[in-house]
Amino acid sequence: MRARVFVMLKPSVFDPQGTTVADALHTLGYASVTAVRQGKYFELDIDAKTEDEARRIASEAADKLLANPVIESYRIDIEKTEAAKR
Amino acid sequence: MKFAVVVFPGSNCDHDAYHAARHVLGQDAAFVWHKETSLGGADVVVLPGGFAHGDYLRTGAIARFSPIMREVQQFADRGGPVLGICNGFQVLLEAGLLPGAMLRNRSVKFQCEHVFVKVEQIDTPFTNACRPGQILRIPIAHGEGNYYAEPGVIERLEKNRQVIFRYTTADGAMMPEANPNGSAANIAGICNDARNVVGLMPHPERACELALGSADGYVVLESAVKAVTHGMFAAAR
Numbered sequence A: 001m002r003a004r005v006f007v008m009l010k011p012s013v014f015d016p017q018g019t020t021v022a023d024a025l026h027t028l029g030y031a032s033v034t035a036v037r038q039g040k041y042f043e044l045d046i047d048a049k050t051e052d053e054a055r056r057i058a059s060e061a062a063d064k065l066l067a068n069p070v071i072e073s074y075r076i077d078i079e080k081t082e083a084a085k086r
Numbered sequence B: 001m002k003f004a005v006v007v008f009p010g011s012n013c014d015h016d017a018y019h020a021a022r023h024v025l026g027q028d029a030a031f032v033w034h035k036e037t038s039l040g041g042a043d044v045v046v047l048p049g050g051f052a053h054g055d056y057l058r059t060g061a062i063a064r065f066s067p068i069m070r071e072v073q074q075f076a077d078r079g080g081p082v083l084g085i086c087n088g089f090q091v092l093l094e095a096g097l098l099p100g101a102m103l104r105n106r107s108v109k110f111q112c113e114h115v116f117v118k119v120e121q122i123d124t125p126f127t128n129a130c131r132p133g134q135i136l137r138i139p140i141a142h143g144e145g146n147y148y149a150e151p152g153v154i155e156r157l158e159k160n161r162q163v164i165f166r167y168t169t170a171d172g173a174m175m176p177e178a179n180p181n182g183s184a185a186n187i188a189g190i191c192n193d194a195r196n197v198v199g200l201m202p203h204p205e206r207a208c209e210l211a212l213g214s215a216d217g218y219v220v221l222e223s224a225v226k227a228v229t230h231g232m233f234a235a236a237r
Helices: A016-027 A051-066 B014-024 B067-077 B087-094 B151-159 B218-229
Strands: A002-009 A039-045 A072-079 B002-007 B028-033 B044-047 B082-085 B101-103 B111-119 B135-142 B146-148 B163-168 B187-191 B197-200
Touching (some): A039 A051, B014 B218, B044 B067, B044 B087, B111 B187, B163 B197
Parallel strands (some): B002 B028
Antiparallel strands (some): B111 B135
16 A cells, blocks of 8 residues: 655644745746645555555554644545555 | 763764863763663753754654653653753654744744843753843754744743743844744743753853853853752752
């Protein structure tokens, strides 16, 4: 199984990097881009039998390490892969 | 008395802290590698500045799982004085020994300069030798020192007098211009509920001798010596 974990700063938390990227895009002429938020993306290959098991493990990993609950939230997508054979 | 200076892979102010403790204050000091499981009978623990584990993922996020951190946690739970400086502060936040988190500096720049910091509270093991409201001119050197906590948490920190250091002007005025990184309420350093764990972004250990441009940081480490020798926080050993 492959878990895709998207970690983003919570909406209430100011994102200096995203703001800087937005400013750069405006400098490049992309006036239509009104806001940018920058986050982190992880791919976890997990040796799990079911999607639920993979989700549980990815969720635990996100809670413990991948995201800091004080400032970040996360979303997990699970995809079936041939990972077990590799 | 003995200082333990924890060394993570990527710590780079460990020698500064060791030098200040041993050669400037004349105390016993020892490096403790992050894979150790004992603090070697230290009276005070310092988590130094640097880039533990390369600051990968988030500052301090991986260091908090180093074996020595279990000992640091237990030492802190027993009331032992723990000081986290810069990256050490970030580790304490990630480990949950102090509340809140660090964001990228509002300027999105690595800020490396001397700043003015006001000592807000003196009833901690790292400020008891300070005068109330004393202004320290000490350096900062960080990219992620923008202290953040939810408004309710900031309110609680203020109410419980847990804001220990604040960025101010040279005469102690708390103004946005004196805030080098965008920290909430100009917060430069805080303590835990029990007041024995203190974290701050500025580097007192780098400002303990006039030859270094300022000796204002001396009083922070001197406080630790005073606290231990007077038995204020000696129950931890």
